[in-house]
Amino acid sequence: MNQILIQAFTPLINTYWWMIPLFLLIAFLKSSFMKGVFGEFLVNLAAKLFLDKHIYTLFKNVTLPAEDGTTQIDHIIVSRYGVFVIETKNMKGWIFGSPQQKTWTQKIYRHTSKFQNPLHQNYKHTQTLQAALELDPDKVFSVVVFVGDSTFKTAMPENVVYAGGYIRFLKSKMQPILSDSDVLAICAKIKSGRLTPSIRTHINHVKHVKAIVEEKQRQDDNSCSKCGKPMILRTARSGNNKGKQFLGCSDYPKCRMVRQIA
Ligand SMILES: [Zn+2]
Numbered sequence: 498m499n500q501i502l503i504q505a506f507t508p509l510i511n512t513y514w515w516m517i518p519l520f521l522l523i524a525f526l527k528s529s530f531m532k533g534v535f536g537e538f539l540v541n542l543a544a545k546l547f548l549d550k551h552i553y554t555l556f557k558n559v560t561l562p563a564e565d566g567t568t569q570i571d572h573i574i575v576s577r578y579g580v581f582v583i584e585t586k587n588m589k590g591w592i593f594g595s596p597q598q599k600t601w602t603q604k605i606y607r608h609t610s611k612f613q614n615p616l617h618q619n620y621k622h623t624q625t626l627q628a629a630l631e632l633d634p635d636k637v638f639s640v641v642v643f644v645g646d647s648t649f650k651t652a653m654p655e656n657v658v659y660a661g662g663y664i665r666f667l668k669s670k671m672q673p674i675l676s677d678s679d680v681l682a683i684c685a686k687i688k689s690g691r692l693t694p695s696i697r698t699h700i701n702h703v704k705h706v707k708a709i710v711e712e713k714q715r716q717d718d719n720s721c722s723k724c725g726k727p728m729i730l731r732t733a734r735s736g737n738n739k740g741k742q743f744l745g746c747s748d749y750p751k752c753r754m755v756r757q758i759a
Contacts, residue, residue, distance in 0.1 A: 527575055548667065570626070575684050577673040584615050584640070600613060630686060645657055723746065
């Protein structure tokens, strides 16, 4: 009996055996693990197929220090036409957004969700990298690539593209803006990890400037640097400074912040 069954199925199996690995492959590609990897894979594959590797150098998953820990850049492509910082978004459904908005909207059927504007996200990456590489802003390009089954429902700027579109964007930049030695130096810097110290310096510098600006603002609007309530003029009633005037938080005694009058 078994023998007969096997004989009956043998031609079927011989004809359709290839569908089994195909189904397995599709199931694997559809798994959520692969969804994340797939987007990056697509970008890598497109780069391999369509970009001349003598002109474009691709770096994957570059980890950079950030204000709050580290940040990861999906892809950096270095060429004489500029440095391209690529952020991939693996999303389905309809996408609504504009360059200025803080959050964008994803709509799948009736389900709506918000996500951070990827242009803003990538702007930070671009800025950090630009500072670390000591490049002019016009030599670093931000590109956001949507992979997965999504449709833009609002007009998108030219640097927000679907999967394959990023090659087109890269190739639209035809003007050489970096010398061959610049390109080599940039690649060496990214590869060597020498980026990290200069980015740390950059971040500390930005923090420092921010702190100065904030302190200046506080002094200008005369508010408490601890709790934000207004500072008021007081006279010391005891101690070494008895009789002297100083600024004290109006929330005293809850807040004991004081400031000497300059
Ligand atoms: Zn206070």
